[in-house]
Amino acid sequence: MSQLKPLSSHLDSIPSTPGKFKMDKSPYIHRLRYHFSLAKLSFWCFLFLSLILIFFYRAAPPNPNSASQSSSSSDPSRRSLQTPTWGGPNWEKRVRSSARIRSRNGICVLVTGAAGFVGTHVSAALKRRGDGVLGMDNFNNYYDPTLKRARQALLERTGVFVVEGDINDSVLLKKLFDVVAFSHVMHLAAQAGVRYAMENPTSYVHSNIAGLVSVLEVCKSANPQPAIVWASSSSVYGLNSKVPFSEKDRTDQPASLYAATKKAGEEIAHTYNHIYGLSITGLRFFTVYGPWGRPDMAYFFFTRDILKGKSIPIFEAPNHGTVARDFTYIDDIVKGCLASLDTAEKSTGSGGKKKGPAQLRVFNLGNTSPVPVTKLVNILEKLLKVKANKVMLKMPRNGDVQFTHANITLAQSELGYKPATDLQTGLKKFVRWYLSYYSGSGKKSSS
Ligand SMILES: O=C(O)[C@H]1O[C@H](OP(=O)(O)OP(=O)(O)OC[C@H]2O[C@@H](n3ccc(=O)[nH]c3=O)[C@H](O)[C@@H]2O)[C@H](O)[C@@H](O)[C@@H]1O
Numbered sequence: 001m002s003q004l005k006p007l008s009s010h011l012d013s014i015p016s017t018p019g020k021f022k023m024d025k026s027p028y029i030h031r032l033r034y035h036f037s038l039a040k041l042s043f044w045c046f047l048f049l050s051l052i053l054i055f056f057y058r059a060a061p062p063n064p065n066s067a068s069q070s071s072s073s074s075d076p077s078r079r080s081l082q083t084p085t086w087g088g089p090n091w092e093k094r095v096r097s098s099a100r101i102r103s104r105n106g107i108c109v110l111v112t113g114a115a116g117f118v119g120t121h122v123s124a125a126l127k128r129r130g131d132g133v134l135g136m137d138n139f140n141n142y143y144d145p146t147l148k149r150a151r152q153a154l155l156e157r158t159g160v161f162v163v164e165g166d167i168n169d170s171v172l173l174k175k176l177f178d179v180v181a182f183s184h185v186m187h188l189a190a191q192a193g194v195r196y197a198m199e200n201p202t203s204y205v206h207s208n209i210a211g212l213v214s215v216l217e218v219c220k221s222a223n224p225q226p227a228i229v230w231a232s233s234s235s236v237y238g239l240n241s242k243v244p245f246s247e248k249d250r251t252d253q254p255a256s257l258y259a260a261t262k263k264a265g266e267e268i269a270h271t272y273n274h275i276y277g278l279s280i281t282g283l284r285f286f287t288v289y290g291p292w293g294r295p296d297m298a299y300f301f302f303t304r305d306i307l308k309g310k311s312i313p314i315f316e317a318p319n320h321g322t323v324a325r326d327f328t329y330i331d332d333i334v335k336g337c338l339a340s341l342d343t344a345e346k347s348t349g350s351g352g353k354k355k356g357p358a359q360l361r362v363f364n365l366g367n368t369s370p371v372p373v374t375k376l377v378n379i380l381e382k383l384l385k386v387k388a389n390k391v392m393l394k395m396p397r398n399g400d401v402q403f404t405h406a407n408i409t410l411a412q413s414e415l416g417y418k419p420a421t422d423l424q425t426g427l428k429k430f431v432r433w434y435l436s437y438y439s440g441s442g443k444k445s446s447s
Contacts, residue, residue, distance in 0.1 A: 085164045086172055092179055095134055098161035099180040103130025107341060110182045110226070112136045112215065113189030114162045117294045118231065118285070120151040121330050122186055122337045123160045129338075134180060135162035136172075142191065142203070143295045146444065150437075151292055167211040173218040182222070184341050187215050187230035193296050194235060194399040197257035208261035212268055220276040225347035227279040227359075229340045232266055234286040234326070234366065234404045235259035244407035247284075247362050256399025266362065273360040277349030281340045281359070286366030286406045290330030290426055291433030295446055298373065299327070299427065303380055303434055304446045306388045314373055315395040317402045323395060324370040324403040329421035329429075336365040339415035366406020367419045379424055383431040 099108055109126055113119040114135025126133045135155060139148050152162045165172040167189045176182075191200075191207040212230070219226055237245045239253040254260040269280045289299050302312050315323050345359040374390075381388050395402070411417035438446050 086175075091163075094161045095163065095176065095179050098159065099132040099134040099182070101130065101132040106131045107183045108132035108180065109184045109186050109341065110134050110136065110176060110180070111186045111188060112167050113187075113231075114155065114160065115139060115148040115152045116188055116192075117151075117290075117292060118288060118330070118333060118337070119186075119188040120155060120292055121290075121334045122188065123155055123162075124158050125334050125338060126186075126341075127155075127158045127160050132180075133160045134176065134182075135160050136165055136167070136176070137162050137189065138166040139164060142193070142196070144446070147292075147295065150444075154292075168206065168214050170214050170218055173214065174221075177218060177222045181224060182226045183224075184344065185215065185219055185226045185228045185230075186337065186341065187212070187228060189215075190231060191258070191261075192294065194256045194258050195396075196296065198398050201257050204257050204261045208258075209264055209268070212265050216268065216272045216278065219347075220272055220278055220349065221352045223351045225276070225278055225349050227281075227341075227344035227347055228269075229281045229283065229337065229344060230265070230269070232282040232284045232362065233259065233262040234284050234364070234406065235399075235401070236263045236266065236284060237404065238263075238401065243403070244368065244405040245364060245366075246407040247364060247410055255401050258399060270360060273358055275354060276352065277347055277354035277356060277358040279345050279347040279359040281344055281361040281363070283336065283340060284362065284364045284366075284406075285333060286326040286328045286364065286404055288328050288330055288333050290430050292437075293330070293430060299376060299380070299430065300434075300446075302377060302388070303384065303431065306377075306380055306384055306386050309386075309389065311389040311391045312377060313391050313393045314377060315400060316392055317395055321402060322372045322374070323400070324372045324405075325376075326366040326368065326370045326404045326406050327376070327423050327426070328365065328367040328406075328419060329423075329426035332367065332417075332419035332421055333365055336363070336411060336415060336417045339417060343415060361414070363411040363415065363417070364406040364408050365411060365417065366404070366408055367421075367423075368406055368408055369422070370403055370405045371423050376423065376427075379427050380431070383428055 101108055109131055111119055111123045111133060114123045115137035119135065119137070123133050123135050137148065139145050155162055163176065167173070189207065189211060191203045197204050219228055234245065235256060236251040236254065236259055237249060238251065238255045238259050240249050240251070242249055251263055254263050266282050269282055272278045273280050289297065293300050295301060305312055317323055340363065348354060348356040348358040377388050377390060408417060438444050
């Protein structure tokens with residue numbers, strides 16, 4: 001710029017209208033021509049450098065569509081939108097290769113939330129039996145993202161590519177369906193956790209409502225439409241006091257915003273099934289635990305805090321009432337998920353138009369034997385060989401319910417679902433994983 005200024009003062013004396021400037025061979029004119037060509041050269045150099053700078057600036061995020069959705073909101077699920085990392089021929093090649101079916105009668109599944117706890121186990125199990133699997137995850141920081149990266153690395157080793165992106169990024173979702181004709185979508189991406197909903201309510205609306213609609217919108221327009229299996233929650237039973245919880249029981253009394261968004265998801269699923277002929281199966285998971293689990297869940301952070309000698313807050317109901325959960329081991333949940341995919345009928349619509357009625361199902365996937373939280377802590381103490389510093393607390397009014405208990409008759413008859421792992425056995429496997437994962441490298445921290 002500094003070079004152009006003095007030159008522009010020379011150029012100011014030259015008429016701007018072409019044709020009015022007469023060529024003259026005087027020495028002054030020669031000097032003028034010399035200055036003029038220098039100005040031109042500087043101008044083109046400047047333009048060229050600017051173009052290079054603009055090119056590199058724009059090339060930094062490969063997908064401008066996603067970048068435009070970035071937000072500085074406190075919502076952790078949105079943060080990943082700021083660093084989109086998809087697109088390009090190599091990326092498409094990896095997507096295709098990961099989604100390629102490698103067994104006879106295999107299915108081709110898009111797994112959202114693939115770097116999550118259940119997502120990782122389900123993706124690995126599908127891949128092991130030869131199905132085509134493509135993962136998707138936004139790697140948000142609701143809990144330690146290094147654990148999610150470690151799960152991603154595990155999946156990479158089994159041949160599953162996890163695309164980094166948010167389910168609200170419909171451009172990315174459409175692109176994935178352009179590249180691969182998925183027969184099924186296993187939709188597990190969600191904002192989980194019951195108590196966190198009071199801290200960050202919008203993250204639940206963003207992932208569990210807007211995100212679900214985004215996924216269903218793309219599925220409904222896809223040709224062929226995939227069959228969808230997705231994660232609802234035992235929390236939809238809310239204040240229901242009839243035990244064990246059956247799919248026919250009322251679910252209109254959610255006790256947390258988390259539960260309300262999952263219940264809303266079930267109603268949204270009904271709408272997309274009704275209008276567009278999408279085949280949809282909702283799975284009500286009951287407190288899933290196991291290796292590679294979620295650090296925000298009680299069994300996980302109790303283990304961490306017992307080992308650190310920190311106190312363990314154990315909630316109790318009024319009048320010292322027992323708080324209990326139908327803890328369900330991850331391997332049993334995986335079997336239920338795969339059976340749901342295998343028994344899912346095809347969607348009946350195509351390209352956004354319904355052609356006939358389609359399957360709509362909801363199943364409880366629980367363990368059918370609730371265990372008090374105090375008992376969970378006793379088992380952990382024995383497995384860890386450390387006495388817990390227990391502090392009994394009145395159950396806070398932040399969304400928890402006193403107990404959960406699944407009736408699994410429907411899943412048993414329709415899916416052949418039969419949980420086989422009791423809490424003692426499952427926690428033993430979890431503790432073994434926990435100790436090797438967190439002491440193995442000496443670098444990781446569960447805090
Ligand atoms: O079944 C489900 O649908 C839900 O299961 C879990 O929710 P929750 O059962 O509340 O699991 P945890 O947060 O691990 O709590 C387990 C038990 O420990 C108790 N707890 C929790 C935290 C604590 O500090 N102290 C304590 O006693 C809770 O009251 C609860 O009874 C998951 O976190 C949800 O994402 C999932 O949807």
